Amino acid sequence: xxxxxxxxxxxxxxxxxxxxxxxxxxxxxxxxxxxxxxxxxxxxxxxxxxxxxxxxxxxxxxxxxxxxxxxxxxxxxxxxxxxxxxxxxxxxxxxxxxxxxxxxxxxxxxxxxxxxxxxxxxxxxxxxxxxxxxxxxxxxxxxxx
Numbered sequence: 001x002x003x004x005x006x007x008x009x010x011x012x013x014x015x016x017x018x019x020x021x022x023x024x025x026x027x028x029x030x031x032x033x034x035x036x037x038x039x040x041x042x043x044x045x046x047x048x049x050x051x052x053x054x055x056x057x058x059x060x061x062x063x064x065x066x067x068x069x070x071x072x073x074x075x076x077x078x079x080x081x082x083x084x085x086x087x088x089x090x091x092x093x094x095x096x097x098x099x100x101x102x103x104x105x106x107x108x109x110x111x112x113x114x115x116x117x118x119x120x121x122x123x124x125x126x127x128x129x130x131x132x133x134x135x136x137x138x139x140x141x142x143x144x145x
Contacts, residue, residue, distance in 0.1 A: 002054045007040030007066030007116065008076075009047050010136050012144040017080075021140070023090075024081050030090040032097060035074035037113040040066035043130040043139055053126050064116045071133050079133045083141035 008016040015021075023029035042050070042065060050065045071079075081088030097106040118126075130136035139145075 001061075002057075002059055003062045004051065004054060004065045005062060005116065006047065007042045007064075009044055010041055010140050011044040012140050012142070015044060020077075021080070024077070024086055024088060025084055027086040028090055029077065029081065029086075030088045030092065031073050031077045032092050033073065033094040033111045035077065035091065036072050037111055038070060038072050038115045039076060040064070040114055040116045041071060041076060041133065041136070042066045043128075043136040045139070045144075046128045046130055046136075049129065050121060050126060053121075057124060059120060059124055063120045064118045065121065066116055066118050067128060067131055067133070067136065068118055068122060069132050070115060070117070075133060076137075079137035080140060083134075083137035 010017065020029055020032070046067065047065060054063060054065075077088045094106070094111055097110050100106075101110065130139055
């Protein structure tokens, strides 16, 4: 039995980015909190491929399902904004996030710093379509094409 642990899923439809992606498309988005919190990430197509791969593999136990390139929120937002050809300068301060989302939810979902490496996927030979953040950001910006 495999126990997958997934990163933030990047999708042209928003995915885990939720309301941030439409704001970035309008040129009024920006990093959340100080932006230095690491978010393990993966494109939706790689997430689906990884789960299919895990279902058909002999791997067992915990497996980190994320891209091999790590990035903090500043980098994720900057790459998405660049791919959309939009600025990303309107930072949302941590106190505002705590006020809107509640302290616990803001800390757990948005402001938490999380690093993980997909070592078991790498070692077993899994191949990503979007191993680099720039590739995934272009895919998101193109509407998944």
